[in-house]
Ligand SMILES: Nc1ncnc2c1ncn2[C@@H]1O[C@H](COP(=O)(O)OP(=O)(O)OP(=O)(O)O)[C@@H](O)[C@H]1O
């Protein structure tokens with residue numbers, strides 16, 4: 001009745017099980033137990049504990065143990081826990097002195113344990129209910145936050161908000177010129193993709209010139225605004241959440257509040273305003289670059305000259321379409337900024353919090369933007385725009 | 386109400402906490418908290434880790450709303466005050482957060498200068514002068530244009546103190562001022578607190594579990610206990626050390642020395 005954890009090399013940890021006649025299971029620990037080595041499989045121990053001649057007591061023999069570290073403590077702790085579950089006695093006398101101490105430390109009860117700290121009921125119903133409550137609470141928090149932003153905006157209009165112009169300028173900088181590079185790249189590519197998709201179909205009917213209509217209207221109406229919004233969600237929305245989240249975690253937001261300066265006015269307002277002001281401009285730029293992408297495909301693949309392409313585009317894209325797109329971009333700007341700032345303020349103490357809220361901000365922003373895009377499509381359709 | 390605010394001397398207590406209960410969600414952390422702080426007193430909130438000291442402090446400055454009860458300053462309820470009144474009361478507070486909580490996007494001078502710029506009519510060059518003065522008071526002269534990330538932990542704390550005293554507050558709150566400081570700096574900070582109290586005439590509320598500092602500066606104190614979820618002792622810390630019968634308080638104030646020596650004797 002003996003088992004060896006691995007090929008017998010002196011440097012490896014080894015355990016041997018040995019049944020004593022007084023139904024004691026003697027676990028013999030030998031070799032060197034290092035964190036780098038593999039631990040014996042837990043199932044092996046459980047099998048021993050549940051075998052036919054169920055032991056009444058488990059004891060350890062460490063006379064041939066060479067060196068040990070936390071890996072042995074972890075192993076013994078697991079054995080102790082398995083035994084406790086099965087009501088088997090544990091005799092610790094054979095363990096090294098130091099290990100006994102470490103084990104005792106690990107078993108110390110916390111000064112006052114909190115009963116409902118998570119690890120309770122894990123059933124599906126419980127988790128679904130919990131998630132639903134959390135969702136309701138977070139939606140409530142979002143409405144609350146949006147309300148605060150609206151109030152702050154009203155105070156700004158009446159000249160009572162505590163917002164510094166310099167902060168607004170810094171934020172505008174961050175979400176305008178610095179975003180142009182990536183915005184150009186993405187819009188150009190989206191323009192070419194749209195053009196290619198259209199070209200394949202339209203060429204069959206000899207209507208290649210209508211690529212200009214397709215790209216122009218598609219970009220001006222929806223794609224320009226949406227691409228800008230998604231890029232800004234990843235760039236600026238994430239930055240808002242990260243900045244405000246780390247300020248929240250290090251008490252900087254509280255420090256503002258307890259000074260009588262509203263964090264929403266001082267921190268959120270300049271960020272929302274900056275994005276709302278810049279989004280239409282960025283979108284206009286993205287529209288133009290996207291159409292340029294379409295023109296490049298038209299010239300290269302369909303042999304349509306730039307002049308005829310842009311003449312066609314100008315005829316197809318009405319001012320209403322263009323302004324409608326810019327309006328959508330402005331709304332998306334509000335959504336992205338609110339998602340970033342709201343999530344940032346939700347950060348709770350802890351070093352992982354900032355990363356979590358940043359991810360959540362980007363995901364929220366993209367979901368809201370795409371949803372809004374769908375709603376706009378329906379509403380604009382009803383209004384015959 | 387207006388009258389009491391105008392004649393603070395008529396009110397014996399500067400700070401009064403009445404029957405305060407605090408909860409995070411459904412979980413009640415502390416309840417039945419009652420105490421008063423005299424004008425110019427240094428009042429210590431002590432207790433073991435997790436007993437709710439920071440929570441109590443956050444309630445006193447309005448960062449969290451109490452479940453029940455109220456906090457009064459100069460006899461005026463802070464808890465029931467409307468937003469405008471509350472902002473005016475907040476302006477008379479100075480708060481030093483545990484890590485300093487300096488605004489990381491601003492230099493030290495801008496940090497200390499922001500309350501001055503927002504709430505006074507000083508001109509920029511005058512603000513600059515006041516800022517230098519405040520920074521000199523906490524031993525940070527010459528660091529005006531440093532960002533918080535370029536300062537050490539202890540310097541950030543002193544920077545936070547300079548910001549807290551920018552508007553000459555009536556009440557100063559400190560959350561664990563000496564944690565993370567070497568013994569000598571902690572001692573210097575204690576002296577600084579005593580000096581500020583003397584020069585500003587401010588009332589000081591300190592959350593602390595640094596025994597040396599508790600005995601050195603505390604006039605009054607409140608001992609919070611996590612298990613019973615309330616305050617189990619209050620009074621002068623030195624008097625508590627000599628007279629308090631409660632073993633929990635005694636163990637805390639003697640660093641469990643008796644328990645340890647008993648353990649050794651066994
Ligand atoms: N944001 C929070 N949400 C929920 N529970 C909290 C929160 N902050 C603190 N608590 C709980 O409230 C209790 C008191 O916490 P608090 O931070 O006030 O303790 P403390 O006395 O300041 O401890 P320390 O000396 O370690 O700073 C703890 O049990 C803690 O778990």
Ligand SMILES: [Mg+2]
Nearest residue numbers: 438439440561
């Ligand atoms: Mg604390």
